[in-house]
Amino acid sequence: MALRPEPFGALAYDFTTRRLSFLKSLELVEVVRSLEHHPDVHAALEAAAVPTERHRPLLTALxxxxxxxxIEPRGSVAA
Incomplete structure (x- = not known):
């Protein structure tokens, strides 16, 4: 996946499926970029300092x- 920054957030392009997704918030972009560096999505939300009331919409987007x-759950990537 590649992310291209945009004023609204980012465009996410999946090279495997050729699907283009719109990430419509800077918070979501930050969380997506940091997922690989945290043990789970909740840790990524905390590290990005996302307010608790914004967790639900971001979890829905994720x-x-x-x-x-x-994006894929950790451990599901084929070797």
Whole structure:
């Protein structure tokens, strides 16, 4: 996946599926970029200093990216 910064957040392009996704907040972009550096999504939200009331919408957006195959749960990447 590649992220291209945009004023609204970023465009995420998945080279495998050729799917383009719009990340519509800078918070979401920061969390997506940091996922690989944290043990789980909740730690990434905390590290990005996302307010608790914003967790639910970001978790929903992350779930949509996961459902689309743009991001994958840790350990599910084929070797």
């Amino acid at each position: 779930a949509a990216l996961s459902d689309a195959g743009t």
